[in-house]
Amino acid sequence: MSDHTHDISKHVRGYLIIGGTLIIGTVLTVLASYVDLGHHWNITLALIIATAKASLVALFFMHLISERQMIYIVLAFTTFFFIGLMALTIAAYHDHPATTTLR
Amino acid sequence: MEIPYTAQPRPDTGVYNAKIGIWLFLASEVMLFGALFSSYILLRVGALSADWPVGLLNVPIGTVNTAVLILSSVTVVMAWASLKMGRLDRFKIYQAITIVCALIFLVIKSFEYRDKFTHYEVWLDKPLTVIHGTEEVKIHRMTGHIEGKPAFLTLPKVKAKNLESIAFIPDEHHYSEGKVAMHQHDAHAEHKAIEIPVSDIKRLTSFVPAHSTYFAIYFTLTGLHALHVLGGALVMAYLFFTASKMYKTEPDRFTNRIEVSGLFWHFVDLVWIFLFPVLYLL
Numbered sequence: 001m002s003d004h005t006h007d008i009s010k011h012v013r014g015y016l017i018i019g020g021t022l023i024i025g026t027v028l029t030v031l032a033s034y035v036d037l038g039h040h041w042n043i044t045l046a047l048i049i050a051t052a053k054a055s056l057v058a059l060f061f062m063h064l065i066s067e068r069q070m071i072y073i074v075l076a077f078t079t080f081f082f083i084g085l086m087a088l089t090i091a092a093y094h095d096h097p098a099t100t101t102l103r
Numbered sequence: 104m105e106i107p108y109t110a111q112p113r114p115d116t117g118v119y120n121a122k123i124g125i126w127l128f129l130a131s132e133v134m135l136f137g138a139l140f141s142s143y144i145l146l147r148v149g150a151l152s153a154d155w156p157v158g159l160l161n162v163p164i165g166t167v168n169t170a171v172l173i174l175s176s177v178t179v180v181m182a183w184a185s186l187k188m189g190r191l192d193r194f195k196i197y198q199a200i201t202i203v204c205a206l207i208f209l210v211i212k213s214f215e216y217r218d219k220f221t222h223y224e225v226w227l228d229k230p231l232t233v234i235h236g237t238e239e240v241k242i243h244r245m246t247g248h249i250e251g252k253p254a255f256l257t258l259p260k261v262k263a264k265n266l267e268s269i270a271f272i273p274d275e276h277h278y279s280e281g282k283v284a285m286h287q288h289d290a291h292a293e294h295k296a297i298e299i300p301v302s303d304i305k306r307l308t309s310f311v312p313a314h315s316t317y318f319a320i321y322f323t324l325t326g327l328h329a330l331h332v333l334g335g336a337l338v339m340a341y342l343f344f345t346a347s348k349m350y351k352t353e354p355d356r357f358t359n360r361i362e363v364s365g366l367f368w369h370f371v372d373l374v375w376i377f378l379f380p381v382l383y384l385l
Contacts, residue, residue, distance in 0.1 A: 008184050008187045008188050009184075009188065011184060012181065012184050015177060015180050015181060015184065016177065018177075019173060019174070019176070019177035022173045022176075023170055023173055026166060026169045026170060026173065026379075027166075029379070029380050029384065030162060030166050030384065033162075033380065033384035033385070039385075042385065043385055046380040046381070046384060046385060047377075047380075049380070050376050050377050050379075050380055050381075053376045054373050054376050054377065057176065057369050057372060057373050057376070058369070058373065061176055061177075061179075061180045061365075061369045061372075062366055062369045062370075068112075068116070068117035068118045069117065070116040070117055070118055070123060071118065071122070071123075071126050074123070074126045074127060074130055075126070075130070077130065078129075078130040078133050078134075081134060082133055082134065082137050085134065085137050085138065085141055086137070086141065088141070089141040089144055089145060092145060093144075093145060093148055
């Protein structure tokens with residue numbers, strides 16, 4: 001750990017700013033849901049805001065912006081399998097038995 | 104035997120062991136919630152819109168709960184930063200706020216659950232004819248409350264009680280009318296109870312997992328998330344009460360424990376960031 005007291009007190013300000021940004025993001029998410037953009041765009045927008053908020057949490061609160069390489073290696077595997085899982089989800093949606101018809 | 108690398112980083116990985124441990128655990132958690140999220144997507148795209156409830160959850164309450172979790176995420180990281188700056192007193196304040204936030208979240212969530220258990224949908228064998236303006240509308244299913252606010256009532260239970268009819272206070276809109284109609288719902292409007300003969304009822308259920316695939320996945324996802332909040336709160340409470348003792352003898356190790364429990368807590372917050380819009384707003 002190379003953090004010094006001085007660095008930490010600088011970080012504290014950042015944590016508060018991130019916290020405020022996350023609250024604003026939450027309000028944005030709610031407001032965006034009341035605007036009718038068409039169902040697909042509403043979902044897309046909500047997921048974009050959620051991903052942005054999640055990135056802030058992961059990067060700053062979970063210190064991923066400056067972590068050791070070993071943690072990134074673990075996360076690279078996680079990302080790979082998570083994307084694989086979602087790819088299977090999409091594949092499952094498009095895979096219909098021959099006897100069923102699409103609505 | 105002493106556990107190695109609890110305070111100092113292990114030379115080959117560059118981090119203390121508990122940090123590798125928690126990240127491996129979080130990796131497995133990503134797959135756990137990911138699998139359930141994937142189930143949600145497939146249930147959602149496969150459902151008819153008439154069978155996928157929208158607008159039944161209380162958005163303001165969900166928003167407050169989101170804010171409570173975000174606040175707790177800030178205090179968790181502040182608790183850790185306080186220890187890094189050698190301020191055990193401040194750490195205790197932030198840690199206490201975090202635990203209180205976790206409890207507030209769980210209390211609000213349990214009130215939300217109770218709301219669902221006393222909110223009903225009824226399907227009718229004989230449609231009800233209602234005058235809507237100048238038009239006659241036939242109603243086959245409606246949502247609402249039952250007088251006396253009973254929980255978990257179903258048709259077999261009503262029959263077992265030998266009731267002739269139930270006093271049903273219908274909601275203004277049914278969720279199959281869509282999100283826009285649900286948003287226009289006037290919570291303060293006076294609704295009169297209508298007597299529905301039990302013999303006319305095809306199905307009666309409150310919004311429990313058995314109601315629909317939506318509520319099944321809703322309770323699975325939020326229930327599992329709430330268990331994580333509870334687990335996190337217990338760990339943080341343990342660390343809060345043992346803080347003074349351990350910080351005196353092993354300050355670095357204790358600070359690392361706080362960082363690790365904090366990483367778990369941020370993950371729980373992160374899951375909620377996705378659950379909230381998906382379950383409440385879409």
